Amino acid sequence: MSNIDEIIAQSSFSLSDLEQLLRCEGEDMLRLLEHGGRIKNLYSGNKVYFRGLIEFSNICQKDCFYCGIRHSNRSVQRYNLTDQEILEAARFADECNFGSIVLQSGENSSPASADRISKLVEQIKHQSKGRLGITLSVGEQPEPVYRQWFEAGAHRYLLRIETTNQTLFRKIHPQNLLHDFNRRLDCLHALRAIGYQTGTGVMIGLPFQTMGDLAQDLLFFQQFGIDMVGMGPYLEHSQTPLYKFRNELLPIQKRFELSLKMIATLRILMKDINIAAATALQAIDPMGREKGIKVGANIIMPNITPGLYRNDYLLYENKPCIDEEPSQCKGCLDARIAMADGEIGYGEWGDSLHFKTRTKT
Ligand code: SAM
Ligand code: SF4
DSSP, rough: OHHHHHTOOOOOOOHHHHHHHOOOOOOHHHHHHHHHHHHHHHHHOOOEEEEEEEEEEEOOSSTTTTTTTTTTOTTTTBBBOHHHHHHHHHHHHTTTTTOEEEEEOOOOOOHHHHHHHHHHHHHHHHHHHTOSEEEEEEEOOOHHHHHHHHHTTTOOOEEEBBOOOOHHHHHTSSSSSGGGGHHHHHHHHHHHTTTTEEEBBBBBBBBTTHHHHHHHHHHHHHTTTOSSEEEEEEOOTTTGGGGGGGGSSSOOHHHHHHHHHHHHHHHHOTSSSSSOOOHHHHHOOOOOHHHHTTOOOOOEOOBBBBBBHHTTOOOTTTTTTTTOOOHHHHHHHHHHHTTTTOOTTTOOOOOOOHHHHHHHH
């Protein structure tokens, strides 16, 4: 029995165990990935749930050093979908029986934007007769705003912590109150206290990031008791400040493998949470998301943003499927999930089992 087999057979994991899992290569890595897939099937079944992703605006007040749509990138053509376009995209998700949508955008903390999102959530709930589950991913907001959106009908929220190493966090963000680690953490606590299914995540393969950092990120997810995780490879964008460190990154294939190892290890660590196979995986490997599903992920976020705007939501370069219309996307996904031995949970919300367990009275 190899050291890896011994570790994955354990019921609890130290930082050093997790680091060893993330470092494994070759046969050991294959066994880890296989085990991640097995644990997923055992504890959450082989169902894959869809969240139709609507990237409704690329206007952002923040300046994260890694992100292509950061405020200071003047070459981005900014857009904000009309309410009609957003409602139409949500209707498409409902017609496709996707079960849920994610409304995602750059960060905008104006009261007008908060009210607009509330109204949209209510309208989507109304037009889908309550069928569509709604996840929001629109950054850091005041607690009353999170509460307002929850009351309007949103029930999941995604806010990646990006990295739990605070020194690294400071290196990848400007130093000001808008980009503060503790503020982001406070937001995650507020979301959970309000009653959201709370999701977070990190980028994998950031410049200066170590295996120890990633192992620590996994322990953070466990200690926080997070319900959902979306994490994927960091991909450089030439119009961002972090681009100058591109020669210090792990080779792209290694970043991809590390992302799969992160998914498999997290699945072994937290058996009942929802884990998304990030779109960034597909930017590296055409079957990237399906590979994520095979090793432990159970959520896919098909992009249903109207094709016209997809070119302008480029967090990183070579983003996949930007030339497709949403209707092309669906047929393609059916075949892909079947290849990954998954069954699509059409028409189901696919809530996190972890959330259901922790909120059971
Ligand atoms: N503005 C909101 C926020 O930051 O939480 C939501 C949208 S933001 C584009 C969603 C996620 O994209 C971020 O949490 C970040 O992890 C990811 N992202 C941004 N730039 C990236 C890059 N260059 N490579 C990989 N992921 C990136
Ligand atoms: Fe804005 Fe989010 Fe990009 Fe940061 S990651 S610049 S908050 S869109």
